[in-house]
Amino acid sequence: MAKSTFDQENLDPEYFDSERYEHHVPVFSAGEVEGLTEAPQTFGWLAWKRFRHHRMAIIGAIGLVVILLLFIAGPMLSPWEFDERNIADRLQGPSSDHWFGTDEIGRDLFVRTAQGGLYSLRIGFIAAILATAVGTLLGALAAYFAKGTDIFISQVINMVLIVPALIVLSIFSKYSGGNATSLAIVLSLLLWTRIARVVRGVVLSIKEQEYILAARAAGASHMRIIFRHVLPNVVGPVVVEVTLLLGTVIVLESTLSFLGLGVQPPNASLGTLVADAKGNIDNDPIRVLTPGFFIVMIVLCVNFLGDGMRDALDPRSKNERG
Amino acid sequence: MFAYITRRLLATIPLLIIALYLVHVGISLTTDPRSGFYLCLPRCQDGFDQITEVYNLDVNVWMRPFIWFGDVLSGDLGTSSSIGEPVSEIIVDRGWNTALIAVPAFIISAVVALLLSVYSARHQYSKGDYLLTGLAFFGLAFPSFVLALLIQNIFGVQLENWFGVKPFNTGRKTNENFIELLRDIALPVMSLSILFISADSRFGRASMLETLNQDYIRTARAKGLPEKRVVWKHALRNALIPLVTLWALNFSALLGGSIVTESIFSWPGLGPAFVRGLNDADIYLILGIVLFTGLITVFFNLVADIMYGVLDPRIRLD
Numbered sequence: 118m119a120k121s122t123f124d125q126e127n128l129d130p131e132y133f134d135s136e137r138y139e140h141h142v143p144v145f146s147a148g149e150v151e152g153l154t155e156a157p158q159t160f161g162w163l164a165w166k167r168f169r170h171h172r173m174a175i176i177g178a179i180g181l182v183v184i185l186l187l188f189i190a191g192p193m194l195s196p197w198e199f200d201e202r203n204i205a206d207r208l209q210g211p212s213s214d215h216w217f218g219t220d221e222i223g224r225d226l227f228v229r230t231a232q233g234g235l236y237s238l239r240i241g242f243i244a245a246i247l248a249t250a251v252g253t254l255l256g257a258l259a260a261y262f263a264k265g266t267d268i269f270i271s272q273v274i275n276m277v278l279i280v281p282a283l284i285v286l287s288i289f290s291k292y293s294g295g296n297a298t299s300l301a302i303v304l305s306l307l308l309w310t311r312i313a314r315v316v317r318g319v320v321l322s323i324k325e326q327e328y329i330l331a332a333r334a335a336g337a338s339h340m341r342i343i344f345r346h347v348l349p350n351v352v353g354p355v356v357v358e359v360t361l362l363l364g365t366v367i368v369l370e371s372t373l374s375f376l377g378l379g380v381q382p383p384n385a386s387l388g389t390l391v392a393d394a395k396g397n398i399d400n401d402p403i404r405v406l407t408p409g410f411f412i413v414m415i416v417l418c419v420n421f422l423g424d425g426m427r428d429a430l431d432p433r434s435k436n437e438r439g
Numbered sequence: 440m441f442a443y444i445t446r447r448l449l450a451t452i453p454l455l456i457i458a459l460y461l462v463h464v465g466i467s468l469t470t471d472p473r474s475g476f477y478l479c480l481p482r483c484q485d486g487f488d489q490i491t492e493v494y495n496l497d498v499n500v501w502m503r504p505f506i507w508f509g510d511v512l513s514g515d516l517g518t519s520s521s522i523g524e525p526v527s528e529i530i531v532d533r534g535w536n537t538a539l540i541a542v543p544a545f546i547i548s549a550v551v552a553l554l555l556s557v558y559s560a561r562h563q564y565s566k567g568d569y570l571l572t573g574l575a576f577f578g579l580a581f582p583s584f585v586l587a588l589l590i591q592n593i594f595g596v597q598l599e600n601w602f603g604v605k606p607f608n609t610g611r612k613t614n615e616n617f618i619e620l621l622r623d624i625a626l627p628v629m630s631l632s633i634l635f636i637s638a639d640s641r642f643g644r645a646s647m648l649e650t651l652n653q654d655y656i657r658t659a660r661a662k663g664l665p666e667k668r669v670v671w672k673h674a675l676r677n678a679l680i681p682l683v684t685l686w687a688l689n690f691s692a693l694l695g696g697s698i699v700t701e702s703i704f705s706w707p708g709l710g711p712a713f714v715r716g717l718n719d720a721d722i723y724l725i726l727g728i729v730l731f732t733g734l735i736t737v738f739f740n741l742v743a744d745i746m747y748g749v750l751d752p753r754i755r756l757d
Contacts, residue, residue, distance in 0.1 A: 272454065275450075275451070275454055276454040276455075276457060276458055279451060279454050279455055279458060279733055279736055279737060280455075280458045280462075280729060280732070280733055280736075285458075285462070285729075287698070287713075287714075287717055288462060288465060288466065288717065288725065288729075289465065364579075364580070368582045371582050371584075372582050372583065372584060372699055375582075375584045375699070376698065376699065376702070376714060377718075378717070388582075388584075391584065391585065391588070395588055395703075398588060398591075398592055398596075399592070399596050402592055405585075405588055405592075409582075409585040409588070409589070412580075412582055412585060413577075413580045413581055413582075413585065414580075416579070416580035416582075417576060417577065417580040420576060420579060420580060421576070
């Protein structure tokens with residue numbers, strides 16, 4: 118009998134990839150287990166069910182799609198160009214011609230808001246993805262290899278946390294040129310630490326589990342274990358962090374751009390649009406309010422979405438809201 | 440305890456030094472204080488040499504930070520080129536102004552956030568809880584500059600009778616009269632408090648909820664303790680532990696100068712000084728402010744760790 122417990126199948130590293138070891142959700146089909154009246158559900162299905170019932174998350178997702186559609190399709194419907202000047206029509210209020218009015222040199226603010234919004238979102242996405250990639254990898258490496266690697270990476274994280282984020286950001290972005298990619302790189306340099314800490318925490322507990330030991334015994338390399346067996350388990354917490362991070366990045370980028378340290382003309386982001394309009398805020402508050410409104414709405418939707426994902430993907434969370 | 444503090448400082452001060460080194464090299468590599476002199480060079484050789492002397496430009500970029508470190512150790516932070524005063528004086532003056540709005544904002548936001556989170560946790564999923572959670576979400580989505588501009592516009596311009604005629608665009612700061620001072624700090628404090636209340640109250644609610652679901656709270660209720668005592672004595676002390684870290688970070692962020700809010704309200708604090716230094720490539724001012732904010736962050740993180748031990752005697756610091 119001893120022979121069958123050590124058969125070839127148990128030693129095959131592929132065997133340990135299966136879902137059942139990752140989230141402790143056994144995958145039996147209903148027929149296999151007697152007396153089971155309800156078909157058991159996989160983790161992904163349960164998460165989707167929880168997410169679907171999270172009203173705020175659905176509102177957030179729909180809101181984001183609507184804003185994206187408006188930003189992409191809006192300028193196509195509008196007759197104006199992003200940089201088209203029309204001095205005769207300067208500083209107009211909202212009208213059927215210029216939906217959000219015009220600025221000091223007669224550029225259409227609806228088109229500028231839409232393009233600026235897309236630019237903000239683009240920086241946000243690039244920075245969030247970069248920060249996630251760096252944070253996940255370094256966090257996992259720190260926890261997995263422990264000892265010197267862990268001490269080094271943790272010290273770098275502490276250093277980034279010691280110096281106030283906005284101050285460092287402004288120093289580096291001031292001298293980095295101000296295009297979308299370099300700005301996103303600067304932003305992600307400061308924002309990977311949070312994800313790294315989360316991932317490090319999760320991996321610290323995962324690496325003690327038996328299936329890692331089993332994979333090691335079966336001869337899998339460290340890299341294979343990290344990428345095939347460890348990292349798939351941090352997808353849940355990381356997805357939540359990325360969503361929330363996207364909100365943070367958009368706020369930070371617009372703040373930097375507002376201070377004149379982020380996006381530089383001729384490009385525009387929602388932050389620079391607010392900065393352009395603030396000189397005239399006393400007479401014309403609408404021009405500040407429209408880009409400001411879109412920043413708030415985007416971040417609000419992203420945060421709702423992140424909150425819903427947390428409830429859906431965190432295995433500890435019960436379906437409290439029903 | 441003393442050993443713990445020493446060890447913490449030994450671990451964090453080198454990090455701060457490395458960060459300052461990188462900032463110094465970064466600015467030196469990208470800016471040149473002599474840029475205005477090259478065109479008139481033979482005639483203004485004296486000025487050129489003077490600038491070279493002040494910024495040690497004849498020294499290798501990678502070695503220059505060490506000269507600055509040496510000066511700092513002997514108590515000399517250099518002179519700001521953009522404001523024209525010694526950096527140490529600027530930091531003391533501006534730091535005091537910043538503290539004038541940072542301390543009230545911190546106290547108000549901490550107290551209000553605590554009360555709101557206790558209410559939300561005790562009445563989970565009630566109408567009041569949903570309202571507060573919604574408001575907190577809304578507040579969290581506001582970038583500080585949008586909020587500050589809105590508050591300035593609503594209370595400083597549209598309702599100008601409330602606080603006098605536009606007192607907040609003028610950059611005035613009256614220390615003579617306490618009532619005047621209160622009126623001057625009201626709007627910056629309001630916008631800072633709203634931001635911190637929204638962040639803290641969501642965090643506090645989660646922490647309080649987790650504590651209220653613990654077994655020992657059920658025990659306390661089962662043995663018949665009045666609800667007030669259970670919440671404010673038994674639960675609060677444990678729920679405070681994660682909040683204390685957040686408060687330490689908040690307070691150090693506030694004391695370091697809130698760049699955006701102070702700039703919008705023209706408040707003569709550290710934030711606008713920093714932006715000015717940045718725009719004029721004023722290296723000594725930038726480094727001085729980074730040093731100051733870094734030290735504050737290190738100090739308050741240490742305070743937070745010591746507070747852990749006070750709140751929860753099971754946490755040993757050594």
